[in-house]
Amino acid sequence: MAVKDRDRFSTATRIRLLGEQTAARVYRSQTRRQARRSRLTGRAAFLALVVCSLVVALAYPMRSYVSQQGEIADQKRKAAEAARRVEQLRDEKARLQDPAYIRRLAREHLHYVRPGETGFTVNDPDAADRPRSERGADDRPWYDNLWDGVDNADRH
Numbered sequence: 001m002a003v004k005d006r007d008r009f010s011t012a013t014r015i016r017l018l019g020e021q022t023a024a025r026v027y028r029s030q031t032r033r034q035a036r037r038s039r040l041t042g043r044a045a046f047l048a049l050v051v052c053s054l055v056v057a058l059a060y061p062m063r064s065y066v067s068q069q070g071e072i073a074d075q076k077r078k079a080a081e082a083a084r085r086v087e088q089l090r091d092e093k094a095r096l097q098d099p100a101y102i103r104r105l106a107r108e109h110l111h112y113v114r115p116g117e118t119g120f121t122v123n124d125p126d127a128a129d130r131p132r133s134e135r136g137a138d139d140r141p142w143y144d145n146l147w148d149g150v151d152n153a154d155r156h
Contacts, residue, residue: 111142
């Protein structure tokens, strides 16, 4: 028995026992780590599957939503532009109800004069040098524009 006790406390025996205990601990921690790792890998795979499914399921509705928001903004811009144009036309209609405004337009555009007034037409010497086709509608008398309109309508 003394040999066994001495054998039991020898350095080699202690190192061997210590190595076996350490190996057992390492083996247990590795199996726990592997079990935990495999569990996390399964969870991670499931989470990735759920996230991918959500992305695929929401991709088309989000794209539609974004494009519809762009269309809504475009329609709002067009509505505001139409409202501005309506206001301009209402203002023009109100001005056309005023006889003084009508008289002023007739004098400016049709070269009308009031009884007792003398009308003058001043010719631009540079305008005579330009060909008639290069002159703008504002550079010519109204009756030339009228006849050009009749000629163009007759051609078409």
